[in-house]
Amino acid sequence: MSTVSLLALAATPVLAQTWQGATPDWHTPGNWSTGTLPTGATAVTIGAGSPIAPLITAPGATTKTLHIGATGAGQSLTVGAVGVLTTTDYATIGNLAGEIGSARVESGGKWNGTHLDVGFKGSGSFNVSNGGSANFSQFVRTGIFATGVGGITVTGAGTSWNNGNGHVVGDSGRGTYQILAGAKASDRAVTLGYNAGAVGNATVDASKWDIWGALMIGQGGRGDAVVKGGSTVTTSNNVYLGWLAGGKGSLTLDGAGTTLTASGFTGIGWSGEGHVLISNGATYRTGVGAIGYNAAGSRGDLRVTGANSQWLGTGFLIVGSVGVAELTVDSGGAVRIDNGAGLLAIANRAGSTGTVNIGAASGAQALAAGFLDVSEIRLGPGTARLVFNHTDTNYVVSARITGKGTIVHESGTTVLKAANSFTGAMQVTGGLLVAEGSLASFSNVTIGEGGTIGGTGQLPSTTVLGTISPGNSPGTLTVNGNLTMGANSTYVAEIQGAVADRINVTGTAALAGTLRLAFLPGAYSFGTPYTLLSAQGGLGGTRFGTVDSTAGFGAGIGANVAYTANDLLVTLSAKPLAGLVTGPANAHAVAAGLDRAVAGGADPSALFGIYNLPAAAMPAAMNQLSGEVHTAVPAMAFSAADQFLRAMLDPFAAGRETMASGAAAFSDLATRKGAPAQDPAQPLAPAYTVWGAAFGSSGRSNGSAWVGSARRDLDDAHLAVGADLRIAPGTMLGFALSGGSANASLAGGLGKANADIFQAGLYGTTRLGPLNLAAAVGYGVLDTEVKRSVALLGSSLSSSYTTTAWSGRLQASMALADWGGFTVSPLAALQAVQARSPARAETNWAGANAGALVVGKRSDVTSRSELGVQLDYASALGGRALAGYLRAAWAHYYQREASLSASLTGLAGSGFVIDGARAPRNSALLAAGLDLRLSQSVVIGAHLDGELSESARRIGGQARLKVSF
Template identity: 35%
Template structure:
């Protein structure tokens, strides 16, 4: 009934057997309902209100039902001296019912359909048999069994809440065990007896949060756990996580594993992902901001832009070594002085006549004037140098295109200690800049110092140089994976270089007076990077990195030939020179070791754009020497491979 009955000693008096009463309204009476015969059923629906005693015959059914809605029933109202007396069978057959209070009988309960939310104590029941519907709540039940198609969802529906089973629990095949999970906890069942699991499915629902834990306890049984769950179905599982179930003697666990396995991740992305996964799997938790990174987010988080300082430094040191040792520069020789052609050919003043007014006469002088008296002397020179280099990234490694630029000015002095031997030193200052495609930039102030020596024996020469470089480096990058975070690092670094070169110049009759100098050279540069850390300029420090110290050495060999041709012009000699060579770098990789500052131990190695091991070198040079001892030279240099294009130049240089 959905109306109301009241005002009588008996609200309803049912004298027969098999009587069914359905109440969604109000029944009032001293004895609200009295059943006379057996096998009667009273079904309460949400909205039911009964005032007065309800007297059953001893084998009657009390049902909590209804097609929809929410109802509340007080378990303490059942008992021989309570409101509901004489019922032997209790069932939930529909709607959503919350039961409170304490059940005082031993008669079993059956959940057929609907939802039973236990907020009170139902542990006195000899058995709770869940054959359908869903059992949930934070109260206490006794020994229970969950059958196929039924759902056991301990807790209130909020992660971290639980239901107590005061007895044994049996989860049959086809049943569903449902848990709610947030970053810190899962809902679970606590069983005082044993838990028997027979392939029951686990349905896990994940609530949004900012942090994820690795392991969640979803069931604990003091008497032990036997059997295992079957399938595990996850809803709203955070990106990049995978799940599994595990057990010990008394517990069942749901485990999360962080694994960045998106198709097509490149090497750098996978390295960052592996570092985050290792941190999570080792520490047991991680902020969700890291675990949800996309492929693009992993690239930004990698901090690849830090590798740009390495190539900029190698280029700067190589160019400075070229200023010190390049025979095209011809330092130490005034007009008509020694090595007027390449800077190393052993000639006297008269030999400058190779710069004949007629090309056919070049290098054709076979008679020489008496040697001039040797006078030791100093020469001072100034040179500007600079250039840019672009290197393509590698899609498999995940490196990005990198560009570096260098500009510097060198001032040096030579001392000619013998007709064939020159010593010198130089100081240089300038700067570098570099950028990694859309990932960050950097710049540095540069100081360099070097010393060199060269010696000639007839047409042969050998030269050697050592140099030191110091930089004050600043890097900047912006991470937009979660907001806009600007990160900066500032540190000092040192570099060391050395070069040894030898060659032999000859002029063959068929060259038309062009000097040809085959040469070979070996060079190394060592770059010592300190450990340093980024700081936050704006935004959050989530992706700020700490970089480990690193010392990287790149040995390099060159094999090629130089050419020169000189012409007498008014007041001096004009010399044109070229170079064609092959260079091999033995360590062209550029990488950095980084650790997330907020995740100690989450370390990885990121690869920057690497040079090709082999490259072609080209040079074109023009030098003018005047009779008054002044000279000027300009040189263009190129270095090319399938992934690298480098352009450099030595600016106007004066020597006196």
């Protein structure tokens, strides 16, 4: 030291003062050891001299140096209210080992100083809160010596901290720095964990921190920084983690709105070890970045996780420049360099190791993927690995992959879209890799037993131990080299309509393992070969060990695999169906017809949708093809004819003339005593009578489970007119005309039929003593339209034709007894109807024409006998003649023809015969009716009848008007 300096020091001696306050007021002279207030030339010690801590609540407090601390309970200083403390040299809190000191600046207080040491050798704390302000122009340190423990806390809105030189948190001891609850802090430069053995921690929560220099986390010791709660941190320079060998630094950014912005470079693991976690929507903005950057022993990792979490860099991000580095992006986190135009470099120099994980690290439980928004992913000359271990189902990589290293795919579905120039190897050990761009430059691709590769791009020489599935349902995958299929490998080939998956191999293909054929919906053709693989260098006589055609194809489709010297071909064929459809009889008949057609060389491609069903669904499909609804047409003819015949042979026919002339109903019905005498007072019976009737019915016939016929519902309605001509007493002849319509439908959506019906008939009745005889014949024309759908083929089919029907009925009854107006008569009848329909081809009315039938010409006869009894009643109502009857009969059917012969359009030899729902063999006929004479010449009547059996029921009704002349 120079003489001038010594003289200067001698001229300005430092006065030592000790706090001995009897009160807390700093500004009371008696509280100081010298009895005077400290000045800017005073070295002040606030220690064990008094148990009362000083309080500054007014401006003007000044010292040169300040030491706060004492052993035991320690000592403290508070600057509050409008108090202002100025220290012109070092302020030390917790100066000596074992001392404890604290300082608080609060409630508007202010401390202006130069240097500040908190926890020099002892323990110290410095707290700024509730609007307080602390300003230091020189270095600030916490935890200076190894024994020192110091902490600085800045908390609360309106609270501020300003440091104009440098801030070391944990110099050689332990230091903490907290900026909390809306406070603002500013530092010239910051180091956490300065020397080896030091520990420095910084926490920023819901606050703002500006650093006018570099932020160094873990220079030679350990540094940890946590920024959360929407805090904002800015640095005007670089950020380093793990600066020196042995230095360890960690940085966590967490929460939406939390941001760290570094204007310069960010080095994670510069020469030591660094770790950065960006989570839950936080953002890190920086210039270029490097992980494991400066020394061979450096290590670093960066993880960006959670939706909206981001690393936003410029230029490039190096993952492993000289040391060991790892980058993980998962669960929606993103790394973006130059808004997608930048470079991600992995293991940038020889000797370095770099790994980038999309999702989770290799071997770990897969996580949702994060995003790499870069234009190029470069695997450098070091040990470079790119790992895909995620759970996404469509993770797209648009960046070019270049360089040389290893790419590993363990989980998830990843789509590589770029024209890559990467020359290293790729291993797909799990998940699905979709090659949409070019991988041809890769040295090789190996698909492990748990992995799958697909797409329509280009591959290099490829070894498949797992699964290869080209295309995007379907498509072509090109192998620029050789293809080797392992013994446990699988080639999944999707076939859709006229196209199929395909692998083109420029070299050789060695086949083994399983070929699995998968069907996708489409328009197919039998007999057309699909090329599933073609190898320019040949197959070398190799074959797939197993062919699995169960994935998607139905029970009726066969896949015939063939090999040539260079190609793998598969041709679809129609399997015989009769063996699959052994019942019911109708379904079997249709299946057998198809088999005959196919055996004869017919092409059933139009019925592919039928053949592609599982075996259990085949019988129902055969029923859709059968056209059973056509069997409803003769049933409509029989129902119409039956009602028309009975309308002509009205149960009151024998009494028409007497009812018309005013006699009691059935008064001329023969009795056991013979014919009644003509009453001379009665006028002669009218010569003729005209009548009109409306009749209809609704019924249901159940099908046969053995036959496989469907339940049929049938409804019809008709109007008829007729005329009676009396040619002799008790004998009449007549004719009638009828018009109406009928509708029928089959259960299960098997079709509908409707018809407009015209009928004409002749009839006659006579009485021979107690015996009544009647007969009627009819002729009907049905203009019929039949519609049905084959939903499995998308077909809606129709046909229109004319069916004619001849019908006849004979009936007899005999009055055996009468008493009190009642008459009992047994009765018997025979009835037959023949319906004839022409051959007709169905046509399409909406949709495809597949499944259309050519229906054969047919004649269906239904005949039955009836035996029963009828109870008649004759009386008067209000002076008008009233007649009624009840009838019960047993009907026995002899002929119940309901067959249909048909063949499928375009399939020669496909003819078959099926049966529809038949009339029951035996049934009960029940009927009741009333006639009422309204005047001398007008009679009205109503009738109700039904047919009941265990498999069918029908209910009909009739209303009648008769006018006599």
